[in-house]
Amino acid sequence: MKVFGRICTILMFVFLYAPMAVMIVFSFNSGRSTFVFEGFSTRWYETLFQSSQTMTALKNTLILAIISALIATLLGTVAAVGIYHMRSKWLKSAVMTTTNIPMMNPDVVTGVSLMLLFVFIGRLIGASESLSFYTLLIAHITFNLPYVILNVLPKLRQVGNTLSEAAQDLGCTPVQSFFKVIFPNISSGIVSGFLMAFTLSLDDFVISYFTNGTGFQTLPLLIYSKTKKSVKPDIYALSTVIFIAVLLLLILVNIVQAKSENKKAPQKERNMI
Helix, strand or coil, X not given: CHXXXXXXXXXXXXXXXXXXXXXHHHCCECCCCCCCCCCECCHHHHHHHHCHHHHHHHHHHHHHHHXXXXXXXXXXXXXXXXXXXXXCHHHHHHHHHHHHHHHHCCHHHHHHHHHHHXXXXXXXXXXXXXXXXXXXXXXXXXXXXXXXXXXXXXXXXXXXXXXXXXHHHCCCCHHHHHHHXXXXXXXXXXXXXXXXXXXXXXXXXXXXXXHCCCCCCXXXXXXXXXXXXXXXXXXXXXXXXXXXXXXXXXHHHHHHHHHHHHHHHHHHHHHHC
C-alpha cells in the first residue's frame, strides 16, 4: 500500500507540473514551433520585454496588485482585530462564515455578481461607463480581504489579551498598546496576508475579466487575448515569468510564516517551564 501511495503521489505531481515544465522549456525555443524544440535561445524573452503592449499590461498588473493588496491588508487587519474582540460567539461565527463566502464561492459566480452590481450602480448614478479600473480594484480588494483576515486572526489568538492588558496597566492607552505590543507580534501575519493578496491579485483572470473596463488590461487578460490567435513561444515566456514571480512570492510567504513559528516556539517552551 505504501508503494502504491508513493506511485500515486509521484503521478499526481507529474500531472500537475509536467505542463509547466514543458512551458518553461519551450519558452527558450529558438524557433516559432510550440511542439518541436529547435535549439536554446532567449529571443522570445527579448521580444516579450520589447513589446510596449506587454510592458503596459505588466505595469497595470503591478499597480493593481500593489494598491489592492495594501488596501485589503489595511482593511483586513482592522476587520481581524474587530472580529477577535467580538464578545458574542454567535455574531463572531456569523461574521466568519460571511468572510469565508468569497473564498468558497466559484470565481465565475463572484465575477458575474460583482459585474451586475457595478452595472446596476453605474446606471443608477448615470455613469458614462459602469466598469473601469476602480470597479476592478474594488473586486480585487473584495476577494483579497478574507485571506488577509485568515492570516491575521491566528496571530491575534497567539498573542492573546494578556500583553495588551499589561501594557494598559503600565500606562498605555488602548491605541498605544496595540501599536507598541500587539502590532509587532502580528506583523508576520500582516506581511503574509499582504503577500498572499498580492499574489492572488497578480494572477487573477476570471473576476478581472467580468469587472474590467475597456481602457485597462492586465497580464492575464492580455495572455487570454493572445491565445485566441496563433500561440507563439512569447506566450510561454510571459507565462513563465508570471509562474516564477508567483512561485517566489509563495516561497517568501512560507519563509515569513516559518520564521514566525520559530520565534513563537521558544516562547511556548518558556511558558511551559
